[in-house]
Amino acid sequence: DAGVTQSPTHLIKTRGQQVTLRCSPISGHKSVSWYQQVLGQGPQFIFQYYEKEERGRGNFPDRFSARQFPNYSSELNVNALLLGDSALYLCASSLAPGQGQETQYFGPGTRLLVL
Amino acid sequence: AQSVTQPDIHITVSEGASLELRCNYSYGATPYLFWYVQSPGQGLQLLLKYFSGDTLVQGIKGFEAEFKRSQSSFNLRKPSVHWSDAAEYFCAVGEYNFNKFYFGSGTKLNVKP
Numbered sequence: 001d002a003g004v005t006q007s008p009t010h011l012i013k014t015r016g017q018q019v020t021l022r023c024s025p026i027s028g029h030k031s032v033s034w035y036q037q038v039l040g041q042g043p044q045f046i047f048q049y050y051e052k053e054e055r056g057r058g059n060f061p062d063r064f065s066a067r068q069f070p071n072y073s074s075e076l077n078v079n080a081l082l083l084g085d086s087a088l089y090l091c092a093s094s095l096a097p098g099q100g101q102e103t104q105y106f107g108p109g110t111r112l113l114v115l
Numbered sequence: 116a117q118s119v120t121q122p123d124i125h126i127t128v129s130e131g132a133s134l135e136l137r138c139n140y141s142y143g144a145t146p147y148l149f150w151y152v153q154s155p156g157q158g159l160q161l162l163l164k165y166f167s168g169d170t171l172v173q174g175i176k177g178f179e180a181e182f183k184r185s186q187s188s189f190n191l192r193k194p195s196v197h198w199s200d201a202a203e204y205f206c207a208v209g210e211y212n213f214n215k216f217y218f219g220s221g222t223k224l225n226v227k228p
Contacts, residue, residue, distance in 0.1 A: 003219060004158075033216065035218075041220055041221070042119075042205050042207075042218035042219050042220045042221050043159070043205070043218045044218070045215050045216050045217065045218075048215070048216075056210075057146075058215065067165045090158060090159065092159075092216075102209055103149075103161065103164055104149075104161075104209075104216065105161065106158040106159040106160075107149070107158050108157060108158040109157075109158050
Protein backbone atom coordinates (compact mmCIF):
# COMPACT_ATOMS: atom_id res chain seq x y z
CA ASP A 1 0.00 0.00 0.00
CA ALA A 2 1.13 3.54 -0.71
CA GLY A 3 2.15 5.66 2.23
CA VAL A 4 1.23 9.26 2.83
CA THR A 5 1.89 11.33 -0.26
CA GLN A 6 2.41 15.07 -0.46
CA SER A 7 2.66 17.51 -3.33
CA PRO A 8 4.55 19.41 -4.44
CA THR A 9 7.91 18.25 -3.04
CA HIS A 10 9.46 21.70 -3.30
CA LEU A 11 8.04 25.17 -3.73
CA ILE A 12 9.47 28.66 -4.00
CA LYS A 13 7.25 31.67 -3.33
CA THR A 14 7.75 35.36 -2.63
CA ARG A 15 6.55 37.31 0.39
CA GLY A 16 2.86 38.16 0.31
CA GLN A 17 1.91 35.30 -1.98
CA GLN A 18 -0.41 32.43 -1.13
CA VAL A 19 0.41 28.72 -1.24
CA THR A 20 -1.58 25.48 -1.21
CA LEU A 21 -0.03 22.19 -0.13
CA ARG A 22 -1.70 18.85 -0.69
CA CYS A 23 -1.73 15.57 1.18
CA SER A 24 -3.20 12.13 0.50
CA PRO A 25 -3.44 9.85 3.53
CA ILE A 26 -2.83 6.13 3.71
CA SER A 27 -5.82 4.23 2.38
CA GLY A 28 -8.33 3.70 5.19
CA HIS A 29 -6.99 6.53 7.33
CA LYS A 30 -9.56 9.18 8.15
CA SER A 31 -7.47 11.62 10.16
CA VAL A 32 -4.90 14.02 8.74
CA SER A 33 -2.58 16.32 10.65
CA TRP A 34 -0.26 19.08 9.46
CA TYR A 35 3.08 20.10 10.97
CA GLN A 36 5.61 22.81 10.28
CA GLN A 37 9.28 21.92 10.74
CA VAL A 38 11.66 24.85 10.64
CA LEU A 39 15.28 23.94 9.96
CA GLY A 40 16.97 22.67 13.10
CA GLN A 41 13.77 22.26 15.10
CA GLY A 42 11.19 19.60 15.79
CA PRO A 43 7.84 19.60 13.98
CA GLN A 44 5.22 22.00 15.31
CA PHE A 45 1.57 20.97 15.23
CA ILE A 46 -0.65 23.12 12.98
CA PHE A 47 -3.97 21.27 12.47
CA GLN A 48 -5.70 17.96 12.84
CA TYR A 49 -8.71 17.02 10.74
CA TYR A 50 -10.97 14.03 11.19
CA GLU A 51 -14.02 13.25 9.09
CA LYS A 52 -13.65 16.66 7.41
CA GLU A 53 -13.85 18.56 10.66
CA GLU A 54 -11.08 20.44 12.44
CA ARG A 55 -10.32 18.56 15.66
CA GLY A 56 -7.26 20.45 16.86
CA ARG A 57 -5.28 23.57 16.12
CA GLY A 58 -1.81 24.68 17.17
CA ASN A 59 -0.54 28.19 17.84
CA PHE A 60 -0.48 29.45 14.30
CA PRO A 61 -2.00 32.66 12.91
CA ASP A 62 -5.20 32.77 10.91
CA ARG A 63 -3.12 33.02 7.74
CA PHE A 64 -2.93 29.24 8.03
CA SER A 65 -6.02 27.27 7.10
CA ALA A 66 -6.80 23.75 6.01
CA ARG A 67 -9.59 21.53 4.89
CA GLN A 68 -10.27 17.85 4.41
CA PHE A 69 -12.17 16.42 1.49
CA PRO A 70 -14.68 13.52 1.34
CA ASN A 71 -11.89 11.20 0.17
CA TYR A 72 -9.92 12.23 3.32
CA SER A 73 -7.22 14.05 1.39
CA SER A 74 -6.32 17.46 2.72
CA GLU A 75 -5.02 20.86 1.72
CA LEU A 76 -3.06 23.35 3.79
CA ASN A 77 -3.29 26.98 2.72
CA VAL A 78 -1.03 29.76 3.83
CA ASN A 79 -1.85 33.36 2.91
CA ALA A 80 0.32 36.46 2.94
CA LEU A 81 3.53 34.46 3.14
CA LEU A 82 6.32 35.67 5.38
CA LEU A 83 10.00 34.78 5.24
CA GLY A 84 9.51 32.89 8.49
CA ASP A 85 7.06 30.52 6.81
CA SER A 86 10.00 28.87 5.04
CA ALA A 87 9.98 25.32 6.38
CA LEU A 88 9.30 21.68 5.71
CA TYR A 89 5.55 21.06 5.92
CA LEU A 90 4.71 17.56 6.99
CA CYS A 91 1.43 15.75 6.67
CA ALA A 92 0.59 12.76 8.83
CA SER A 93 -2.33 10.37 8.69
CA SER A 94 -3.86 8.03 11.24
CA LEU A 95 -6.87 5.77 11.41
CA ALA A 96 -8.71 8.01 13.83
CA PRO A 97 -8.10 10.03 16.96
CA GLY A 98 -8.69 8.02 20.09
CA GLN A 99 -9.25 4.35 20.78
CA GLY A 100 -5.61 3.44 20.32
CA GLN A 101 -5.64 4.30 16.63
CA GLU A 102 -3.72 7.50 16.96
CA THR A 103 -0.37 6.40 15.56
CA GLN A 104 0.59 8.95 12.95
CA TYR A 105 2.41 8.07 9.75
CA PHE A 106 4.23 10.88 8.02
CA GLY A 107 4.69 11.84 4.43
CA PRO A 108 7.99 13.06 2.97
CA GLY A 109 6.97 16.69 3.30
CA THR A 110 6.83 19.78 1.12
CA ARG A 111 9.78 22.11 1.40
CA LEU A 112 8.63 25.72 1.09
CA LEU A 113 11.07 28.54 0.54
CA VAL A 114 9.77 32.11 0.81
CA LEU A 115 11.97 34.78 -0.76
CA ALA B 116 1.35 23.14 29.17
CA GLN B 117 2.49 19.95 27.54
CA SER B 118 6.11 19.82 26.45
CA VAL B 119 8.82 17.42 25.40
CA THR B 120 12.50 17.91 26.20
CA GLN B 121 15.38 16.19 24.50
CA PRO B 122 18.41 17.43 26.43
CA ASP B 123 21.05 16.23 23.98
CA ILE B 124 21.26 18.18 20.73
CA HIS B 125 24.09 16.10 19.28
CA ILE B 126 25.46 12.69 20.24
CA THR B 127 28.37 10.84 18.68
CA VAL B 128 28.92 7.14 19.30
CA SER B 129 31.22 4.58 17.77
CA GLU B 130 29.77 1.88 15.58
CA GLY B 131 28.97 -1.15 17.72
CA ALA B 132 28.64 0.88 20.91
CA SER B 133 25.42 1.16 22.87
CA LEU B 134 23.13 4.17 22.61
CA GLU B 135 20.70 5.96 24.88
CA LEU B 136 18.77 9.04 23.80
CA ARG B 137 16.96 10.92 26.52
CA CYS B 138 13.42 12.24 26.46
CA ASN B 139 11.47 13.94 29.24
CA TYR B 140 7.88 15.06 28.94
CA SER B 141 5.44 17.21 30.79
CA TYR B 142 1.84 16.08 30.53
CA GLY B 143 -0.97 16.01 33.05
CA ALA B 144 -2.52 12.69 32.11
CA THR B 145 -1.22 9.34 30.96
CA PRO B 146 0.86 10.15 27.91
CA TYR B 147 0.97 8.46 24.56
CA LEU B 148 4.67 8.43 23.69
CA PHE B 149 6.50 7.95 20.43
CA TRP B 150 9.97 7.93 18.95
CA TYR B 151 10.48 8.88 15.32
CA VAL B 152 13.62 8.96 13.19
CA GLN B 153 14.29 11.41 10.37
CA SER B 154 17.03 10.98 7.79
CA PRO B 155 18.26 14.08 5.92
CA GLY B 156 15.60 15.45 3.62
CA GLN B 157 13.13 12.75 4.61
CA GLY B 158 9.90 12.54 6.51
CA LEU B 159 9.52 10.91 9.90
CA GLN B 160 9.57 7.17 10.39
CA LEU B 161 7.96 5.64 13.46
CA LEU B 162 10.40 3.60 15.57
CA LEU B 163 8.13 2.65 18.45
CA LYS B 164 5.22 3.77 20.59
CA TYR B 165 3.87 3.43 24.10
CA PHE B 166 0.17 3.62 24.89
CA SER B 167 -0.18 1.44 28.00
CA GLY B 168 0.89 -1.88 29.50
CA ASP B 169 4.48 -3.10 29.58
CA THR B 170 6.73 -0.11 30.16
CA LEU B 171 9.53 -1.56 28.00
CA VAL B 172 8.54 -1.39 24.35
CA GLN B 173 10.33 -2.86 21.37
CA GLY B 174 10.52 -1.13 18.04
CA ILE B 175 11.97 -1.55 14.60
CA LYS B 176 15.68 -1.67 13.75
CA GLY B 177 16.58 -3.09 17.17
CA PHE B 178 15.46 -0.05 19.17
CA GLU B 179 13.66 -0.17 22.49
CA ALA B 180 12.38 2.44 24.92
CA GLU B 181 11.37 2.40 28.55
CA PHE B 182 8.56 4.49 30.04
CA LYS B 183 9.29 5.66 33.58
CA ARG B 184 6.34 7.51 34.99
CA SER B 185 8.17 8.57 38.16
CA GLN B 186 10.84 10.30 36.08
CA SER B 187 8.53 11.48 33.28
CA SER B 188 10.96 9.90 30.87
CA PHE B 189 10.84 7.76 27.75
CA ASN B 190 14.46 7.08 26.81
CA LEU B 191 15.40 5.31 23.59
CA ARG B 192 18.08 2.62 23.61
CA LYS B 193 19.94 0.38 21.22
CA PRO B 194 22.57 -2.14 22.33
CA SER B 195 24.78 -1.89 19.24
CA VAL B 196 24.66 1.05 16.85
CA HIS B 197 25.14 0.65 13.11
CA TRP B 198 26.45 3.36 10.76
CA SER B 199 23.02 3.47 9.11
CA ASP B 200 21.49 4.67 12.40
CA ALA B 201 23.01 8.12 11.87
CA ALA B 202 19.98 10.43 11.67
CA GLU B 203 17.92 12.77 13.79
CA TYR B 204 15.66 11.29 16.44
CA PHE B 205 12.50 12.88 17.77
CA CYS B 206 10.49 12.06 20.85
CA ALA B 207 6.80 13.00 20.78
CA VAL B 208 3.80 13.08 23.11
CA GLY B 209 0.21 12.73 21.96
CA GLU B 210 -2.77 14.09 23.83
CA TYR B 211 -5.73 11.88 24.61
CA ASN B 212 -7.81 11.62 21.45
CA PHE B 213 -4.83 13.17 19.72
CA ASN B 214 -6.18 16.59 19.09
CA LYS B 215 -2.57 17.71 19.48
CA PHE B 216 0.84 16.15 19.15
CA TYR B 217 4.05 17.59 20.62
CA PHE B 218 7.59 16.93 19.43
CA GLY B 219 10.91 17.50 21.11
CA SER B 220 13.61 19.49 19.37
CA GLY B 221 15.45 16.36 18.30
CA THR B 222 18.81 14.68 18.88
CA LYS B 223 21.24 14.31 15.99
CA LEU B 224 23.13 11.05 16.12
CA ASN B 225 26.53 10.71 14.48
CA VAL B 226 28.14 7.28 14.21
CA LYS B 227 31.94 7.01 14.08
CA PRO B 228 33.44 4.12 12.10
